[in-house]
Amino acid sequence: MAVFYKCQSGSFFDQYVKKLGLTITQKIAAVGEKTSKLLESHHYTIDFQPTVYRGDNMVKEFLYTYGKQRIALIAGEKSRPEIPQLLNAADVSFEKIIIYRTIKNEAEKKSLQRTVTHVDAVFFTSPSTVEAFQQFLTIDQFERVRKELVAVAIGETTATSLEHAQFETIIYPGTYTIENMVITYINYLKKR
Numbered sequence: 001m002a003v004f005y006k007c008q009s010g011s012f013f014d015q016y017v018k019k020l021g022l023t024i025t026q027k028i029a030a031v032g033e034k035t036s037k038l039l040e041s042h043h044y045t046i047d048f049q050p051t052v053y054r055g056d057n058m059v060k061e062f063l064y065t066y067g068k069q070r071i072a073l074i075a076g077e078k079s080r081p082e083i084p085q086l087l088n089a090a091d092v093s094f095e096k097i098i099i100y101r102t103i104k105n106e107a108e109k110k111s112l113q114r115t116v117t118h119v120d121a122v123f124f125t126s127p128s129t130v131e132a133f134q135q136f137l138t139i140d141q142f143e144r145v146r147k148e149l150v151a152v153a154i155g156e157t158t159a160t161s162l163e164h165a166q167f168e169t170i171i172y173p174g175t176y177t178i179e180n181m182v183i184t185y186i187n188y189l190k191k192r
Contacts, residue, residue: 001047002072003029003062003083003094007038009074012099014042026072031058031083034177053176054156055082059090068092077101078128080157104132112136121150123181127161134165152185154178 002024004010010030017024029048030036036046048065050058071094073083087094116122116137122145124130134142151167153159155176162170171188173180 001027001029001066001069002074003058004031004035004039004074006031006076006079007034008076009079009099010035010039010042010044013074014039014044016099027066029058029062031055032176055080056086059083059086063090063092070094072097074099078126080127102126102128104135109136113138113141116141116145116149119149121152121185123152123154123178123185124158124162125154125178125181127158130158130161130165150185150188152181154181 002013004013016022024044027047028039028044030039030046031050032053033049036049039046048062050061068091071087071092073079073087073094073096075096075098077098077100084094084096112133113136122133124133137145146165146167149167149169151162151170153162153170153172155172159170159172171184173184
């Protein structure tokens, strides 16, 4: 069984499969709806998707449905350790395959510093975006941003990173997609 963490892992996986001329016969699991849709758009069949897009829920439902099968975890270099830790605790055999690396786009640092003074909210799609955002701003800019702007996180994990960075206003959707981030922010504005 191949388990995909994020859309990016599915995209890179498909590129490698095509480049190497491989045929995939293993069952496929995807952590979230977007990852499933992306893989399906490349003609892969999704055999498993958890009801709630969190690592703990995925492992619990996966074990209930499939038992202790051997798993290939297809992930990025900065993927959270939660799923591997839970699989280890459940004594499930797996191999974590790092298929892509997240890098900071240093060329956009100045652009971010200029733009952040003219916005009311910032959308964060991963803990690594929180980290890069904080590193790219001056100390004064970051202090202002964390106090004054709305931080919209894609989900719980990213919201936790924002809490650690001491953002004062953090919101996130119940279903972890970018579309739902926008809806959550619009609803936040309507309630203000």
